[in-house]
Amino acid sequence: MTELVSSLMIVAGIGFYLAGSIGLLRLPDLYSRLHALTKADNLGLGLLAAGLALHSQDLLMALKLLLVWLAVLAASAASAHLIARHAHRQEAGS
Amino acid sequence: MNTTGLLVFDGLLLISIVSLAWSALASPDARRSVILFMAFGLVLAVAWGRLLAPDVALAEAAIGAGLSGALLLVAVGEQSNRALQDNALRVSERNALRVRATLQWVITILCVALAATLAWALVHALDRATNERLAQVVSENLAASGVSNPVTAILLNFRAYDTLLELAVLLTAVLGILALGTARPDYQRTGPVFDGLARWLVPVLILTAGYLLWVGAHAPGGAFQAGATLAAAAVVLRLAGERSIGLPQAGALRVILAAGVGMFLVIGLTLLLLGRPFLGYPPAWAGSLILLIESAAMLAIAATLVLAFLGGRPPAIAVNEENNRC
Numbered sequence: 001m002t003e004l005v006s007s008l009m010i011v012a013g014i015g016f017y018l019a020g021s022i023g024l025l026r027l028p029d030l031y032s033r034l035h036a037l038t039k040a041d042n043l044g045l046g047l048l049a050a051g052l053a054l055h056s057q058d059l060l061m062a063l064k065l066l067l068v069w070l071a072v073l074a075a076s077a078a079s080a081h082l083i084a085r086h087a088h089r090q091e092a093g094s
Numbered sequence: 095m096n097t098t099g100l101l102v103f104d105g106l107l108l109i110s111i112v113s114l115a116w117s118a119l120a121s122p123d124a125r126r127s128v129i130l131f132m133a134f135g136l137v138l139a140v141a142w143g144r145l146l147a148p149d150v151a152l153a154e155a156a157i158g159a160g161l162s163g164a165l166l167l168v169a170v171g172e173q174s175n176r177a178l179q180d181n182a183l184r185v186s187e188r189n190a191l192r193v194r195a196t197l198q199w200v201i202t203i204l205c206v207a208l209a210a211t212l213a214w215a216l217v218h219a220l221d222r223a224t225n226e227r228l229a230q231v232v233s234e235n236l237a238a239s240g241v242s243n244p245v246t247a248i249l250l251n252f253r254a255y256d257t258l259l260e261l262a263v264l265l266t267a268v269l270g271i272l273a274l275g276t277a278r279p280d281y282q283r284t285g286p287v288f289d290g291l292a293r294w295l296v297p298v299l300i301l302t303a304g305y306l307l308w309v310g311a312h313a314p315g316g317a318f319q320a321g322a323t324l325a326a327a328a329v330v331l332r333l334a335g336e337r338s339i340g341l342p343q344a345g346a347l348r349v350i351l352a353a354g355v356g357m358f359l360v361i362g363l364t365l366l367l368l369g370r371p372f373l374g375y376p377p378a379w380a381g382s383l384i385l386l387i388e389s390a391a392m393l394a395i396a397a398t399l400v401l402a403f404l405g406g407r408p409p410a411i412a413v414n415e416e417n418n419r420c
Contacts, residue, residue, distance in 0.1 A: 070116070071298075072296075073386055074295070075291065077287075078287050078288050078290075078291040081287045081288075082284070082288060085285075094390075
């Protein structure tokens, strides 16, 4: 049962990554690309980490995966903000 | 099924390494090249992980992808700033292009020679009997080295000479950086979002550096990875527009920069005076001496990398020298 749930989570996570990558390539401007990338990567990585944690059946490993996810969450949120603000200021300046 | 899956993964890894390397080299835009180079470094780190070499993977991710990438990005930004200000640079750029064409051939020939040498060494090593291999010799003598991580045993004990000379190279490089002039001006403050990230990321990075230094004795880690992590903390602070980025005042900074080579020499020479070979640690003391050298080396490596990112003398040293001149 846990095996099935963890597999489903990993597959769903990969789906989010796929959607994020397609969004990065296909969406028209920087803001919507950022939107696709950060939302999808955060949720995708979260699902992957949760699936792997469930798969490992190990509390310490699960905590490490949680830490990885939280670090990526904070880093990607901050960098998306910086990129978007830079682009916004350049538009406002020109 | 499992092995086929891994084979597919390795194949994808190989293809992405080669194609990232190629597109980094072939891209006409320098900034794009640098970003591709950073991605290349990260994928390369995964490849080292797959080769069961986590020490190299850590070093590649921290130094190869992270800090080198940051250094190259700063260099690219500086170059385009100067090109805008200065038309004379155009002429020197034209000359540089001519040199580059020649240089490309020289580098290509050197790389092919290096690849051929490595391939020859691999083929040569494969048909030797197992007990002649270096790894075998290392693991046989690991107990006497004072640490249980074979990589640290080689770097700080069996081949300590090499590491001493590596640190001497770093010291020479930092002397060159100090001779370049004063550091670039500070960045603007980045605002609350990045500040918030820096506020918890910097302590975590410092903690990680301490952990990597300590764990190097019995698991992947060590002075180089720890130093790079510590330097990354300073880079984050600088990017956040912080004025003080953890570098000490002029006098202490000089001591720290020389600490890696200095600690090595002090311990090596003391051992000579005690009648042992240079850097031939007594087995009972080896563990503590290695930790002592690694701590000093970590600080020296971190300070060197931070100065490289600053691109010159930090304000503390610059002010100090102005005063001396008056």
